[in-house]
Amino acid sequence: MSATTVIRPAGASDGEAIAAFTQDTFAWGDYIADSFDTWLSEPGTLMVVAVDDQDTPIAMSRARIVSPIEAWFHAARVHPGWRGRGIAGDMAAELRVWAREEGAVVGRLLIEDWNEASVRHVEKIGFRRVVDVVRCVKPIGDASPSPNGNGSRRVPSRLRARPAHAADATPAYASWSIGELGRAMRGLTGSRWTYARLTINHLTSAAKSDSFWEIGSGWAVIDTQGDAVEVGWLETRSEDAPDLLRAVIDLAVGRGAESISLWLPAVDWIVKAAKRLGFSTEPMGVYAVEL
Ligand SMILES: CC(C)(COP(=O)(O)OP(=O)(O)OC[C@H]1O[C@@H](n2cnc3c(N)ncnc32)[C@H](O)[C@@H]1OP(=O)(O)O)[C@@H](O)C(=O)NCCC(=O)NCCS
Structure with a gap:
């Protein structure tokens, strides 16, 4: 658990700050800035941000309900300057509570094998690899x-x-x-x-x-x-x-x-x-x- 961050639902005014740190997430760029507004208004979803002491987003993540008993987690992004402090894990904890309240009993996500940081993050918070x-x-x-x-x-x-x-x-x-x-x-x-x-x-x-x-x-x-x-x-x-x-x-x-x-x-x-x-x-x- 990180000591310094607050997690709250994302709002429209968070888009700019998120776009600023997600331009070059991957070698090919990122799709977050293009999807943010659509995602905010999609039913059956929750998008959260972690904020600094100025209430400026320094991380985001999202969950969707994909069947009456299944949730899908995706779009975890942590500002490069804030990585390695367990912030992605804090966001996942909030998303898990929400998904459980929505009736889901299992949550899943997808990680490309090269993404060691992401694999480390999800294994630390209890996810198990179920399918290759x-x-x-x-x-x-x-x-x-x-x-x-x-x-x-x-x-x-x-x-x-x-x-x-x-x-x-x-x-x-x-x-x-x-x-x-x-x-x-x-x-x-x-x-x-x-x-x-x-x-x-x-x-x-x-x-x-x-x-x-x-x-x-x-x-x-x-x-x-x-x-x-x-x-x-x-x-x-x-x-x-x-x-x-x-x-x-x-x-x-x-x-x-x-x-x-x-x-x-x-x-x-x-x-x-x-x-x-x-x-x-x-x-x-x-x-x-x-x-
Ligand atoms: C994957 C990601 C969300 C993890 O967020 P996080 O809050 O840094 O997660 P953690 O603090 O639990 O760290 C996870 C691992 O990242 C690595 N890490 C640690 N410090 C780091 C840093 N400063 N920079 C990059 N990676 C770091 C370590 O391998 C760490 O595992 P460890 O704690 O066992 O050493 C974040 O690295 C990120 O935004 N990556 C780019 C986007 C991405 O790949 N998203 C997931 C798509 S599936």
């Missing part, structure tokens, strides 16, 4: 250095993605739950950097929004946001994995997308299949705590 995931990214179309991938001609898949129906949700859920991918994911599914427990309802909703696809004897949830295609969930077997991923690439190319990202469990055969198709890979961990 790999984010795989591939530029395609005009964004690709070689539009055909790997410097050679893109080989279309022998499989074609077809829209799946709500009735496919149950067999897909069952297959994944007992298969290698679902077991490695411990029942969690990813979407836009957030993980929550997969339910059959996720898949029926995906079918209703045209993002649930049947590919050979497997399935995938494929979303398009702008020019980026994201696969948050998929179910396949090792022998079908290369063709399923090729079919995803075919679909993304057909939509004119510029990039594809896959959220995969760290299962050797599926990660290797992605690498062979030219995806770059970033290992990460989902961490969880009881609330």
Whole structure:
């Protein structure tokens, strides 16, 4: 516990101070300043700041309720001059109390493996690594250095993605739950950097929004946001994995997308299949705590 900071809910007037110390958080910059105002008004969330003795924010963090019993923690940022004093832990304690009061019984977050400070911070406050995931990214179309991938001609898949129906949700859920991918994911599914427990309802909703696809004897949830295609969930077997991923690439190319990202469990055969198709890979961990 840090001795000097006060934690309070964030307000609109905190945006400027937060933006000032989050310009260069990572080598690529940061997205906090762009998201701050939207986040403030989102229901089912709490954003807190730690302030100095002038009530100026020197850190922030945020929690969202992602299901009746699950919370997601993210966007922890501590001013570089205030790091190493346990301030992120103090903010997490406040967020945990709030999430528990909202009915959540488990809280989770995601950390890229290179981020040692973050791993240290969450392990000190009781989070445990529960799932190893790999984010795989591939530029395609005009964004690709070689539009055909790997410097050679893109080989279309022998499989074609077809829209799946709500009735496919149950067999897909069952297959994944007992298969290698679902077991490695411990029942969690990813979407836009957030993980929550997969339910059959996720898949029926995906079918209703045209993002649930049947590919050979497997399935995938494929979303398009702008020019980026994201696969948050998929179910396949090792022998079908290369063709399923090729079919995803075919679909993304057909939509004119510029990039594809896959959220995969760290299962050797599926990660290797992605690498062979030219995806770059970033290992990460989902961490969880009881609330
Ligand atoms: C990750 C982060 C939120 C941790 O906040 P914090 O309040 O400094 O957390 P802690 O005080 O518990 O320190 C955690 C670890 O940071 C490292 N650390 C300590 N002093 C540090 C300093 N001055 N500068 C950078 N890292 C420091 C140490 O490894 C420490 O672990 P230790 O206490 O076992 O030695 C903060 O480093 C940060 O804002 N990083 C950039 C944004 C980020 O990566 N956010 C998380 C995304 S998943």
